[in-house]
Amino acid sequence: MRDAYVIGAGQTPFGTMPDESYRSLFSAALETAVDSVPYGLERDDIDEAVIGSLGVGGRQLGLSGPAATEHAGLHGIPSSRIENACAASGYSVRQAVQAVKSGMADVALAGGVEIMTDMSSDVTKYWLGVSGETEWERLTGTTFAGVYAQMASTYLDQYEATQEHLSMVAVKNHENGAKNPKAHLGFECSLDDAVGAPTVADPLNLYHCCPTSDGAAAVLIASEDVVDEYTDDPIRVAGVGAASERVGLFQRDDYTGIASSKKAGEQAYDEAGITPDDVDFAEIHDCFAIAELLAYEDLGFCERGEAHQLLEDGVTELDGELPVNASGGLKSKGHPIGATGAGQVAEAFKQLSGKAGDRQIDDPQYGLTHNVGGSGGAAVVHVLEREVAQ
Amino acid sequence: MRDAYVIGAGQTPFGTMPDESYRSLFSAALETAVDSVPYGLERDDIDEAVIGSLGVGGRQLGLSGPAATEHAGLHGIPSSRIENACAASGYSVRQAVQAVKSGMADVALAGGVEIMTDMSSDVTKYWLGVSGETEWERLTGTTFAGVYAQMASTYLDQYEATQEHLSMVAVKNHENGAKNPKAHLGFECSLDDAVGAPTVADPLNLYHCCPTSDGAAAVLIASEDVVDEYTDDPIRVAGVGAASERVGLFQRDDYTGIASSKKAGEQAYDEAGITPDDVDFAEIHDCFAIAELLAYEDLGFCERGEAHQLLEDGVTELDGELPVNASGGLKSKGHPIGATGAGQVAEAFKQLSGKAGDRQIDDPQYGLTHNVGGSGGAAVVHVLEREVAQ
Numbered sequence: 001m002r003d004a005y006v007i008g009a010g011q012t013p014f015g016t017m018p019d020e021s022y023r024s025l026f027s028a029a030l031e032t033a034v035d036s037v038p039y040g041l042e043r044d045d046i047d048e049a050v051i052g053s054l055g056v057g058g059r060q061l062g063l064s065g066p067a068a069t070e071h072a073g074l075h076g077i078p079s080s081r082i083e084n085a086c087a088a089s090g091y092s093v094r095q096a097v098q099a100v101k102s103g104m105a106d107v108a109l110a111g112g113v114e115i116m117t118d119m120s121s122d123v124t125k126y127w128l129g130v131s132g133e134t135e136w137e138r139l140t141g142t143t144f145a146g147v148y149a150q151m152a153s154t155y156l157d158q159y160e161a162t163q164e165h166l167s168m169v170a171v172k173n174h175e176n177g178a179k180n181p182k183a184h185l186g187f188e189c190s191l192d193d194a195v196g197a198p199t200v201a202d203p204l205n206l207y208h209c210c211p212t213s214d215g216a217a218a219v220l221i222a223s224e225d226v227v228d229e230y231t232d233d234p235i236r237v238a239g240v241g242a243a244s245e246r247v248g249l250f251q252r253d254d255y256t257g258i259a260s261s262k263k264a265g266e267q268a269y270d271e272a273g274i275t276p277d278d279v280d281f282a283e284i285h286d287c288f289a290i291a292e293l294l295a296y297e298d299l300g301f302c303e304r305g306e307a308h309q310l311l312e313d314g315v316t317e318l319d320g321e322l323p324v325n326a327s328g329g330l331k332s333k334g335h336p337i338g339a340t341g342a343g344q345v346a347e348a349f350k351q352l353s354g355k356a357g358d359r360q361i362d363d364p365q366y367g368l369t370h371n372v373g374g375s376g377g378a379a380v381v382h383v384l385e386r387e388v389a390q
Numbered sequence: 391m392r393d394a395y396v397i398g399a400g401q402t403p404f405g406t407m408p409d410e411s412y413r414s415l416f417s418a419a420l421e422t423a424v425d426s427v428p429y430g431l432e433r434d435d436i437d438e439a440v441i442g443s444l445g446v447g448g449r450q451l452g453l454s455g456p457a458a459t460e461h462a463g464l465h466g467i468p469s470s471r472i473e474n475a476c477a478a479s480g481y482s483v484r485q486a487v488q489a490v491k492s493g494m495a496d497v498a499l500a501g502g503v504e505i506m507t508d509m510s511s512d513v514t515k516y517w518l519g520v521s522g523e524t525e526w527e528r529l530t531g532t533t534f535a536g537v538y539a540q541m542a543s544t545y546l547d548q549y550e551a552t553q554e555h556l557s558m559v560a561v562k563n564h565e566n567g568a569k570n571p572k573a574h575l576g577f578e579c580s581l582d583d584a585v586g587a588p589t590v591a592d593p594l595n596l597y598h599c600c601p602t603s604d605g606a607a608a609v610l611i612a613s614e615d616v617v618d619e620y621t622d623d624p625i626r627v628a629g630v631g632a633a634s635e636r637v638g639l640f641q642r643d644d645y646t647g648i649a650s651s652k653k654a655g656e657q658a659y660d661e662a663g664i665t666p667d668d669v670d671f672a673e674i675h676d677c678f679a680i681a682e683l684l685a686y687e688d689l690g691f692c693e694r695g696e697a698h699q700l701l702e703d704g705v706t707e708l709d710g711e712l713p714v715n716a717s718g719g720l721k722s723k724g725h726p727i728g729a730t731g732a733g734q735v736a737e738a739f740k741q742l743s744g745k746a747g748d749r750q751i752d753d754p755q756y757g758l759t760h761n762v763g764g765s766g767g768a769a770v771v772h773v774l775e776r777e778v779a780q
Contacts, residue, residue, distance in 0.1 A: 062444055076635070
């Protein structure tokens with residue numbers, strides 16, 4: 001099957017944007033993506049669109065794909081919405097890749113958008129809760145932070161990591177996010193501040209939890225047959241992996257890893273023909289700090305139970321051997337649910353194109369993105385590759 | 391790119407099923423699809439799943455793909471939900487075709503499911519309304535029937551068709567549905583009854599409107615590389631077309647046709663290498679009777695303004711030249727939103743496999759399915775072909 005390439009990608013700032021709608025944000029994100037295509041792209045070149053969104057707040061729950069694309073001036077093309085909780089737009093990128101590989105599109109648009117900050121926290125809590133299991137998690141009173149807190153307490157109990165290691169994730173990601181002008185919480189935080197933050201769901205404190213954000217992102221995928229029309233520095237989608245896992249924690253054998261992440265990672269490495277050692281940087285789904293530790297292990301960056309060692313050794317810092325969440329991650333860049341997965345790919349595209357500004361990683365070849373829905377009910381991993389002249 | 395085939399498809403009964411959940415219905419639909427595969431299929435053979443659903447009632451708005459597939463015993467595979475209002479599972483079938491054509495899946499499952507009947511009519515009205523445009527249709531008080539009523543009144547004003555022609559759609563589809571043991575409203579109705587029904591949104595009366603239903607459907611798509619393992623009577627996906635249109639009526643130039651249907655139809659014919667004359671039967675999105683008339687014209691079965699003539703001449707009756715909605719259509723078979731598109735493909739599969747029982751059409755080669763989201767914001771058309779030995 002033919003190869004697919006990222007030819008452009010971008011995002012709006014993530015944050016609190018009371019004057020924006022999901023339509024205006026999606027349009028703005030598309031503009032950043034179009035502007036990033038080296039040789040330019042006409043909107044008419046886009047053959048189809050898939051928009052990732054949970055639909056928080058229930059604004060346009062039906063036809064939100066076509067409603068978003070029409071506002072962005074994309075008329076007549078196939079347009080739909082994909083929902084997979086917080087992995088919605090990781091899956092929309094995957095679907096755009098399928099559209100291109102299938103031969104049904106030469107250029108496909110994967111978008112993601114969410115508006116979250118204009119509701120009371122109780123309403124937001126409901127909408128976050130829908131990403132958990134309904135009957136036995138949300139309706140019995142478990143919050144979404146509570147679900148990850150169960151995973152964190154099991155993990156901290158079983159292995160050597162401590163709450164302070166969780167706080168180190170926050171410090172690292174805020175340090176990176178402070179270099180990202182599009183970050184929601186673009187400030188640094190000290191370890192003392194991170195450790196001393198008020199408890200949200202024990203053992204998780206405020207700095208172990210990402211914010212709720214407004215935002216949108218867009219990724220343009222092109223086939224090998226047309227990629228030369230748009231760029232001479234193509235970023236290849238070298239590997240794609242996706243998997244599901246039981247939605248409710250109570251149905252799983254293990255709380256100290258996410259089976260869907262592991263499976264998706266293995267698939268993506270396999271297709272790309274690489275191992276975790278070849279990855280030069282990763283954007284990881286750190287909705288809660290514990291999720292970043294689990295991902296280090298699920299994605300093969302270290303053995304089970306050893307994630308805290310990577311943090312202690314500075315391996316995943318911006319100047320480390322394997323920078324993780326150079327963008328600031330969900331913790332600092334922000335987490336507008338439906339936009340997160342496409343936003344990760346936009347960051348990887350920037351890094352691989354050498355356009356990441358103050359947070360640029362030195363000459364990367366392989367970047368990995370890892371997007372999780374719920375507490376692991378869905379996961380999707382992309383390996384992107386800057387093709388280096390042989 | 392490689393060919394895709396329908397190797398199995400089926401549906402639950404459509405109707406009022408207070409004891410079922412969206413999970414139990416999806417599982418039951420999958421079972422009918424698996425049972426219909428001539429040489430059998432193991433669930434492990436399914437490489438990925440896409441579930442179409444609007445999410446009426448907000449039961450499991452997040453991760454409803456994985457939540458449905460895990461209940462059906464499909465663990466670990468990529469699973470997601472696609473939303474395109476009433477065209478959700480027409481699009482899930484299209485996406486399963488893309489998955490197979492892309493080489494990323496050998497067997498892909500397209501499902502659709504909706505639970506609608508356990509809510510008060512006000513709540514249902516809200517959930518139907520979300521398929522219209524939010525700001526300028528739903529929030530200004532226009533019901534979904536009201537949107538189609540505007541299309542109907544314009545059409546009846548502009549052309550020769552009358553309200554009685556709309557009622558003839560109901561009579562025809564109920565006559566067919568009475569032969570379908572899975573129909574929600576599986577009874578015949580007389581033209582007098584249909585004409586005399588109470589008004590819902592003038593000029594549409596009760597018999598010009600489909601019911602709200604519970605139900606699920608499932609379609610199994612396989613690649614040309616593996617199709618022989620499952621059947622020696624493969625039904626080829628000969629053509630796929632999909633398009634969008636402005637979601638709100640007020641943004642369109644014309645109310646007497648649906649541009650997305652027209653475009654999707656043309657694409658599907660083009661890919662299949664056929665013309666409308668080659669179509670042996672069609673399952674058409676008759677959410678309101680006017681929609682069936684518009685579709686006759688949008689899909690090229692007759693000229694603009696001539697749809698009523700097909701009804702008068704009996705062309706689209708079960709024993710006519712071009713039977714439309716042999717299943718009973720949305721009007722009689724029922725319309726569980728997310729299940730409708732996959733249910734249409736299930737009917738086409740049955741007809742092309744010669745297994746449609748009392749409503750079997752004589753030796754068809756090409757069947758068309760036409761699924762519309764909202765009042766045309768999205769449309770998707772499939773042309774299925776029974777391959778005839780040369």
